[in-house]
Amino acid sequence: MTRTVPGPTDHVVVVGAGLAGLSAALHLLGAGRRVTVVERDALPGGRAGRRDLGGYRVDTGPTVLTMPDLADEAFAAVGDSLRRRVELIPLHPAYRARFADGSGLDVHTDADAMAAEVERFAGPAEAAGYRRLRDWLERLYRVQMRRFIDANFDSPLDLLTPDLARLAALGGFGRLDARIGRFLADERLRRVFSFQSLYAGVAPARALAAYAVIAYMDTVAGVYFPRGGMHALPRAMADAAADAGADLRFGDRVTRLERSGQRITAVVTDQDRIPCDAVVLTPDLPVAHRLLGRRPRRPLPLRHAPSAVVLHAGTDRTWSHLAHHTISFGAAWRSTFDELTRSGRLMSDPSLLITRPTTTDPTLAPPGHHLHYILAPCPNTDIGPRAADWSDLGPRYRDSLLSVLERRGLDGLAAAIEQECLVTPADWHAEGHAAGTPFSAAHTFTQTGPFRPRNLVRGTENAVLAGCGTTPGVGVPTVLVSGKLAAARVTGTRRRTPAPTRPAPAEEAPR
Numbered sequence: 001m002t003r004t005v006p007g008p009t010d011h012v013v014v015v016g017a018g019l020a021g022l023s024a025a026l027h028l029l030g031a032g033r034r035v036t037v038v039e040r041d042a043l044p045g046g047r048a049g050r051r052d053l054g055g056y057r058v059d060t061g062p063t064v065l066t067m068p069d070l071a072d073e074a075f076a077a078v079g080d081s082l083r084r085r086v087e088l089i090p091l092h093p094a095y096r097a098r099f100a101d102g103s104g105l106d107v108h109t110d111a112d113a114m115a116a117e118v119e120r121f122a123g124p125a126e127a128a129g130y131r132r133l134r135d136w137l138e139r140l141y142r143v144q145m146r147r148f149i150d151a152n153f154d155s156p157l158d159l160l161t162p163d164l165a166r167l168a169a170l171g172g173f174g175r176l177d178a179r180i181g182r183f184l185a186d187e188r189l190r191r192v193f194s195f196q197s198l199y200a201g202v203a204p205a206r207a208l209a210a211y212a213v214i215a216y217m218d219t220v221a222g223v224y225f226p227r228g229g230m231h232a233l234p235r236a237m238a239d240a241a242a243d244a245g246a247d248l249r250f251g252d253r254v255t256r257l258e259r260s261g262q263r264i265t266a267v268v269t270d271q272d273r274i275p276c277d278a279v280v281l282t283p284d285l286p287v288a289h290r291l292l293g294r295r296p297r298r299p300l301p302l303r304h305a306p307s308a309v310v311l312h313a314g315t316d317r318t319w320s321h322l323a324h325h326t327i328s329f330g331a332a333w334r335s336t337f338d339e340l341t342r343s344g345r346l347m348s349d350p351s352l353l354i355t356r357p358t359t360t361d362p363t364l365a366p367p368g369h370h371l372h373y374i375l376a377p378c379p380n381t382d383i384g385p386r387a388a389d390w391s392d393l394g395p396r397y398r399d400s401l402l403s404v405l406e407r408r409g410l411d412g413l414a415a416a417i418e419q420e421c422l423v424t425p426a427d428w429h430a431e432g433h434a435a436g437t438p439f440s441a442a443h444t445f446t447q448t449g450p451f452r453p454r455n456l457v458r459g460t461e462n463a464v465l466a467g468c469g470t471t472p473g474v475g476v477p478t479v480l481v482s483g484k485l486a487a488a489r490v491t492g493t494r495r496r497t498p499a500p501t502r503p504a505p506a507e508e509a510p511r
Contacts, residue, residue, distance in 0.1 A: 002152045002158075005464065006461055007277070009490050011036070012028050013038060013276040013278075014028070015267065016037075017038075017039035017248065018044075018046020019046065019234055020046075020282045020468075020482050020486070021046070021467075021483065022237035023071075023481075023483025023484055024282070024484070026074040026240060027074060027484050029241060030076075033491065035247070036249065036267075036276070038252050038269055040253040040254070044235060044237070045060075045231050045234035046234070047060070047062070047438055048061040048230055050231040051421065053421055054418070055369075055419075056364065056365050056369070057363075057364045059230040059231055064230070066221055066224070067221055068082060070477050070481060071237075071480055073484065074237065074483065075236075080243070085236035085239065086227070089224060089227060090223070091225055094107050094222075096326045097191070097327050098321075098408070105117060105121045105188070105189075111131065122189060129185070133183035133184060134219075137213070140167075140216065141220075143166045144213050148210075148449055150485070151471075151472075151485075153471065154450075154456075155450060156450045158450055172209050176204045176212055177207075178209075180209075191333065194212075194215070195351070196212075199475060201306060202442060202444060203341055205334060214475065217475075217477055223325075225357065225360045228361065229364055249269070249271075254268070254269050257279065262460055263462050264279045280464050280466055282465075284440065285302075285434060285440070285441070285453060285465075288465055292463060302441045302447065303442045304434055304442055305443075306439065307428060308376060308425075308439075309378050309394070309422070309423065309425075310375050311374040311401065311422050312372075314369060315417055317412070318370040318372070322372075324355065325353065325354075328351065328354060328408055330350055330351050332347075336351060340379055341383075344379040346384070350404060352375065352376050352401065354372060354375075354410075355374075358370045374405070376401055378425065380435035381436035390425055391426065393424075394424040399414075434469075439474050440467075440473075441473075443473055449472075452470060453469055455470045455471050464489045465486065466483045470482060
């Protein structure tokens with residue numbers, strides 16, 4: 001029996017209307033609680049926000065949705081439905097990989113389509129290896145989801161379940177790169193199924209093989225884009241919460257928490273004082289700890305994931321070889337991760353993510369124009385350039401990235417830009433994100449599961465954390481789960497995670 005908030009929990013204040021806070025709010029509402037959501041910004045979304053750039057509608061955070069059933073679970077808690085609120089477009093391909101040797105590969109979530117593409121790209125032996133890898137990823141997901149991801153932990157002893165032995169038997173405690181190498185010999189293919197560990201803040205050569213579950217989410221379970229952009233998801237969640245009775249207060253910043261002994265008695269904002277029986281805190285950990293007036297003791301300080309430089313560019317042209325998502329890999333690989341996670345240097349041979357959402361939804365840009373989102377991983381401010389350094393470094397790095405992309409086939413990119421917004425670690429730092437990274441604490445072994453900052457707060461009986469800094473971690477699916485787990489700490493009830501819905505076959509994709 002996991003621990004829950006003691007005492008009355010009739011009225012819960014959720015601080016932050018990002019995906020975690022909205023997920024928590026919907027699950028709390030479904031359990032009969034009165035819910036007030038307080039958000040400092042004028043819109044819901046948090047990291048999944050929206051910015052308008054001269055007619056271009058820009059998603060400021062995540063660019064695609066995986067595991068949509070986890071979002072639907074939050075809607076279902078109040079008798080609603082994700083697909084009633086949001087039109088989801090399956091992406092075919094999920095993304096396109098382009099390599100330094102000039103080769104390219106479309107990544108499909110349909111098994112037969114992907115096996116055929118792998119055979120074209122690297123031969124029948126690699127296609128057979130892909131099928132074995134896919135089977136392993138599916139088994140890995142089934143073992144991990146219920147016991148290690150969709151689970152509240154009170155102690156490391158909570159890991160001692162039969163699923164722990166099953167995870168070990170699957171090789172989950174080996175190294176990711178080596179485990180992927182058991183299925184695929186082609187180094188380029190191995191990158192496609194292991195680069196995701198970067199989001200967890202660990203190089204594939206050092207990451208636990210268990211983190212291949214991230215690859216499952218975006219190479220097997222299906223990748224979707226909401227019509228209107230990713231911001232359509234938190235907007236729909238906020239609407240569903242309001243319809244279910246939540247009091248949503250936007251443009252209202254929390255300034256302090258009132259307490260009596262070990263209980264929070266009220267949330268004070270710059271506009272109001274809101275009495276409460278419990279509080280769910282979703283800001284990044286430094287902000288949450290500042291509000292609580294205490295920081296948990298840890299034997300070692302938290303290590304944070306790499307950060308990112310993002311250039312949002314509205315252009316008067318595009319390039320036909322780009323998919324909705326295109327990953328442009330540099331020739332370097334191991335040295336790139338060393339630069340990002342150890343030496344703290346900018347990538348000398350960058351691997352970049354180019355997202356063109358107007359591939360799927362042209363209404364996000366003015367007619368005949370296109371929106372491109374260029375993401376370059378970079379060191380966080382703990383080990384790399386400081387936040388203050390980016391005022392000069394940012395514009396120079398922007399020019400460098402554009403030059404790299406022009407050499408890789410996006411000729412005329414710089415001249416095509418009409419509207420742009422550059423986001424650097426200095427901006428993430430100003431938003432309150434530790435180490436200037438939106439990806440929070442890295443998923444090292446000692447910062448995963450019961451070893452990650454827990455969602456119950458020592459010394460405060462009725463405060464619960466949610467978001468990427470706590471259980472289970474970083475990414476849209478896991479952040480949605482974190483909101484559900486936070487709600488379960490308040491209500492003592494938890495819905496089981498459903499099996500993922502299979503993506504629509506390729507022939508059903510919109511053209």
